[in-house]
Amino acid sequence: MSRSEVKTRLERLELPFNAYGVDPYGVSRWHLGVVYEALNFFYRHYFRVRCHGIEHVPARGRGMLVGNHSGGVAVDGMMVIASCFLEAQTPRLAQGMAEKFVNATPLASIWSSRCGQFPGLPENATRLLEEDRLLLVFPEGARGTAKLYPQRYDLVDFGTGFMRLALKTRTPIIPFGFLGGGAAIPTVANLYGLGRVLGMPYVPVTPYLLPLPLPVPLELHYSEPMVFEGTGNEEDSVIQGYVEQVKARIADIIDRRRNERWQAAVTP
Amino acid sequence: MKVLILGLGGAVARRVALGLRDQGHTVVGIDTRPWADAPEGIEVHTVDLRKRGAEDVFRTRRPDAVVHMATVTSLRVQGEERHRINLGGTRVVFEHCRAYGVKHALFVGRHTFYGAAPDSALYHTEDEPPKELASFPELADLVAADLYASTALWRTPELTTSVLRVCYTLGPSAQGTLATFLRGRRVPLVAGYDPLFQFMHEDDVASAILLALDKRPRGVFNVAGPQPLPLSVIVRQAERVPVPLPMAVLRQLVGRFGLPRLPRGALYHLQYPIVVDGHAFRAATGFTHRYDEVQTIQSFLEAHPAPPSHRAQLRQGLETLGVMKP
Numbered sequence: 001m002s003r004s005e006v007k008t009r010l011e012r013l014e015l016p017f018n019a020y021g022v023d024p025y026g027v028s029r030w031h032l033g034v035v036y037e038a039l040n041f042f043y044r045h046y047f048r049v050r051c052h053g054i055e056h057v058p059a060r061g062r063g064m065l066v067g068n069h070s071g072g073v074a075v076d077g078m079m080v081i082a083s084c085f086l087e088a089q090t091p092r093l094a095q096g097m098a099e100k101f102v103n104a105t106p107l108a109s110i111w112s113s114r115c116g117q118f119p120g121l122p123e124n125a126t127r128l129l130e131e132d133r134l135l136l137v138f139p140e141g142a143r144g145t146a147k148l149y150p151q152r153y154d155l156v157d158f159g160t161g162f163m164r165l166a167l168k169t170r171t172p173i174i175p176f177g178f179l180g181g182g183a184a185i186p187t188v189a190n191l192y193g194l195g196r197v198l199g200m201p202y203v204p205v206t207p208y209l210l211p212l213p214l215p216v217p218l219e220l221h222y223s224e225p226m227v228f229e230g231t232g233n234e235e236d237s238v239i240q241g242y243v244e245q246v247k248a249r250i251a252d253i254i255d256r257r258r259n260e261r262w263q264a265a266v267t268p
Numbered sequence: 269m270k271v272l273i274l275g276l277g278g279a280v281a282r283r284v285a286l287g288l289r290d291q292g293h294t295v296v297g298i299d300t301r302p303w304a305d306a307p308e309g310i311e312v313h314t315v316d317l318r319k320r321g322a323e324d325v326f327r328t329r330r331p332d333a334v335v336h337m338a339t340v341t342s343l344r345v346q347g348e349e350r351h352r353i354n355l356g357g358t359r360v361v362f363e364h365c366r367a368y369g370v371k372h373a374l375f376v377g378r379h380t381f382y383g384a385a386p387d388s389a390l391y392h393t394e395d396e397p398p399k400e401l402a403s404f405p406e407l408a409d410l411v412a413a414d415l416y417a418s419t420a421l422w423r424t425p426e427l428t429t430s431v432l433r434v435c436y437t438l439g440p441s442a443q444g445t446l447a448t449f450l451r452g453r454r455v456p457l458v459a460g461y462d463p464l465f466q467f468m469h470e471d472d473v474a475s476a477i478l479l480a481l482d483k484r485p486r487g488v489f490n491v492a493g494p495q496p497l498p499l500s501v502i503v504r505q506a507e508r509v510p511v512p513l514p515m516a517v518l519r520q521l522v523g524r525f526g527l528p529r530l531p532r533g534a535l536y537h538l539q540y541p542i543v544v545d546g547h548a549f550r551a552a553t554g555f556t557h558r559y560d561e562v563q564t565i566q567s568f569l570e571a572h573p574a575p576p577s578h579r580a581q582l583r584q585g586l587e588t589l590g591v592m593k594p
Contacts, residue, residue, distance in 0.1 A: 019562050020505070024495040025390060026464045026541070103540070104386035106460020114462075114498070123389035 006036050009091040014060060025128075027093065031114035039082040046215050047075075047184065051083045053176075053222035059090040062129045062171045063225070065136045066162060068250050069144025070152050071181030073204065075213050080136055080176065083220055095128055096136040097121075101199050122165065129169040137162045139243070142201040146190050152182020153254055158247050160239045167242075168232030172225035175246055177253030179261075180218035185211055221253045270294040271481065272331035272370075274317055274361060275338030277301030279441030280376075283474035284335060285310050288481070296329050298322055299338070317357045326364040333372040333481055336361045339413055341378065341445060351409045358413040362420050365427055372428045372484050375417035376477065378410060379435045379466065379490060380445075384540035390464075391545040394433070394488045404533025418488055430480050431488040435544060438564050439470035440571035446502075447568060449530075453575045455503045456522060456530075457538060459512040462500045464541035468493025469559035469567060476555050485552035492546030493557035494564065499538065505565045507574045515539075 010033050021029035043049050057063065065084075070076055077096050084094040097120030102112050118124045128135055138144050139158035147154065166173050187204045195202035204211040226249065228242050271288050275281050276297030288295045289309045296311045297303070306312045311329075315321030317338050338361075339354045358375070365373045382392040383399035398411045420429040436446035446467055449455065468491075476491045503510045513521065515535065523529035549555055559567065576584070586592040 018495060018560075020497060020501050022495075022497060022501065026496065026498055028498070100387045106458075109386075109460060109539070110462045113464075118390060119387055121387065121389050123391070123393075127389075127391055 003037060006040055006086075007033065009085060010036065013085075013091050013093060015093060025116060025118070026113050027116040028114040031111065032093070032116075035111070035115050036082070036085055039078060040086060043079060043082040043086060047079065047180075047213075047218045049079050049083065049218045049220055051087050051220045051222075053224075054083060054087040055089070056174050056222040056224055057084055057088050057092065057134070058172070058174075058225075059088070059092075060132065062132045062169065063134050064129070064162065064166050064171045064173050065094055065134065065176060065222075066139060066173050066246055066250070067176035067178055068155055068254065069138045069140045069181075070147060070178060071145060071185040071187070071213065073185060073211055073213070074145065075184055075218075076178040076181045077136060077138065079218055079220060080178070084134065092134045094134050094136040097125060097138075099142060099201065101201070104199060122161065125165055126169060129165070129171050135171075139246075145204075146202055147182065147187070148190075149182055149186040149188060153179075153258060155247060155251055155254075158243050160236070160243050163228070163239050163243050163246070164232040164234075166232075167228055167230040167234070167239075172227050173246055174225050175223045175249045175253070177221045177223075177250050177257065178218070179221075179254060179257055180216055183216045184213040184218065186214075187211070219257060221257060223249055223253055269333060269481075270296065270329065270331045271333045271335065272325065272329065273297045273335045273337065274357075275299055275336070276303060276312060278337055279439070279443040280437060280470050280473050280477070281335070281337045283471060284337075284477045287474055287478045291478070296325060296331060298325055318352070318360050322360070323364055326368045326370075330368060331370055333374065334361065334365055334370050335374045335376065335477060335481070336417070337376045339377075339410060341410065354409040354413045355416065358416050362417070362424065362427075365420075366424050370427060372430070372481065373417075373420065374430045374432065374477065374480055375414070377414040377417070377431060377433045378445075379433045379492075379544045380407060380537065380542055381411050381414055381433055382542050382544065383407075384463070384537045384542050386540055388540065388542075390541065391543050392490070393545050394490055394548055404531070404536060406531050406533055421487065428484050428486050430485055432476070432480060432491050432549070433488070433544060434468075434473055434476070434491040435493070436465065436467040437470045437473050438467045438568045440567055441470060442568060442572045443470075447572075450503065450506050450508055450568070451572060453509055453577065454511045454525075455508045456518055457499060457503070457510050457512040458518060458535065459514050461539040462498045463537070463539060464496040464543050465499050465502055466492055466496035466541075466543045467502075467561075467564060468557055469564040472557045472559055472564075475558065476549070476553070479553045479555050480549075483553040485549070487548075487552075489549035489552065490544035490546050491549050491555070492544050493559070494561040496541065496543050497561055502565060505562075506569050509574075 015023045081094045084092045095116040098117045100119045143156045189205040190202040192202045277299040298313045302314045303312045437444045
């Protein structure tokens with residue numbers, strides 16, 4: 001995809017930009033253009049992302065993308081954001097719920113907020129969904145990116161906040177499985193002490209020390225939307241049951257695709 | 269209706285007074301600042317709100333509604349004096365309202381009440397508590413005045429109380445926190461941060477107050493106009509020179525080299541946004557803003573173009589003296 005195609009898609013992005021190219025949340029058309037051009041390179045050429053089921057991402061209206069975390073840094077989040085913009089029939093801005101330290105970090109604060117990536121607060125998430133935006137949620141949180149290489153395909157406990165939010169705002173959940181993040185950033189250790197000093201949850205360490213991603217192919221599989229009925233005030237056991245259904249769907253995507261890859265590798 | 273405006277010397281208060289007069293209401297105003305050329309139909313009392321003279325105005329003029337805009341936001345007035353004006357003054361206003369049968373009290377507060385923090389929600393609603401006062405103690409008296417006014421809702425239920433938390437104002441008068449900040453040629457920013465700033469035209473603020481006097485909504489309301497903009501965009505559109513500096517450097521330089529004087533807590537407001545949700549006020553009064561963000565900045569710029577650079581000033585001086593040819 002050329003630079004002009006990124007520009008064309010940017011013009012088709014259905015966001016209420018004002019005369020200065022800024023929307024009511026401070027999302028900036030100019031900043032998005034710069035970031036999407038960079039993401040386009042990484043998505044198409046560096047990671048060669050294979051995306052399946054993008055048709056499950058709604059062309060407009062509210063939606064919550066829920067998936068597994070992998071890799072020491074948020075490469076998965078960036079590739080999901082790129083896929084919703086580059087692959088979807090109608091380009092969409094997926095708005096992530098970032099860790100709070102991002103907003104407190106110079107430069108990251110500007111670029112994350114200008115690109116619609118806000119601190120993961122229920123107030124922010126509710127407002128965005130009620131304005132029919134597309135929300136990106138990793139219910140594993142920072143524990144998800146902290147997975148070491150051997151656990152790269154495992155799922156740690158999911159938080160339940162996303163499910164209460166989806167019920168409260170009547171939002172369909174689009175589960176997705178992300179494969180390859182653990183190989184792109186093969187984390188062998190996490191430095192929690194250094195992270196605290198730097199104001200981050202932890203600092204991942206790779207065999208080559210720096211947490212820079214390797215150019216390995218990544219896979220992204222979106223599944224059919226899941227719609228749950230309720231008010232968001234249900235008992236914990238009910239919510240946990242719904243969360244387990246979403247987790248099982250994601251685990252199923254990952255297992256199925258790993259199996260297919262293994263079959264393809266052994267079949268002559 | 270007879271309306272008493274406290275703090276009549278401000279740009280917005282004067283607009284409210286003129287608006288009320290034009291609607292046929294009786295307007296009485298109090299301020300320590302005289303309004304020399306006050307127009308016909310506006311009765312001005314140059315007295316201190318906390319003194320006997322102000323109570324006399326309440327007793328003799330018996331207003332139906334009171335608009336309290338006599339709080340000091342300027343950070344040049346600090347310490348005990350600010351507390352006396354903002355807290356003591358607000359207390360006196362509500363005591364007089366109760367004593368002299370006022371039906372509607374309208375307190376005009378600020379949206380900065382909510383505080384700026386990296387983990388704050390982007391849009392604040394009325395039910396949120398004040399945050400980050402520890403980092404900006406200079407705001408404490410304004411927050412206390414706002415909360416005191418809010419308690420009138422249950423302390424004196426016979427008095428209809430409206431507390432408005434109004435975002436920054438901008439316009440031809442160049443009064444107010446944001447306008448003062450933008451007045452110079454160079455505007456300091458914190459390098460690596462660019463918070464959203466929410467502002468509205470001073471005519472729109474006056475319209476919102478007039479509407480609140482008409483509809484008398486009971487409760488606390490955020491008042492907002494057009495959508496917020498990143499501070500850097502406002503600075504550029506106001507044709508000022510943005511000067512992004514690391515926080516450690518900025519702390520040392522504010523108030524020098526042509527940069528505005530700011531307390532430490534205010535620097536936090538240059539890092540993180542304070543943006544309010546004005547839905548409740550719009551629903552209660554039907555308020556809509558007339559000026560969008562482009563027109564509002566333009567109105568400020570037309571009235572206050574950026575001061576020329578030192579080089580241009582020097583050149584102009586030399587030309588005036590005949591040392592250089594124009």
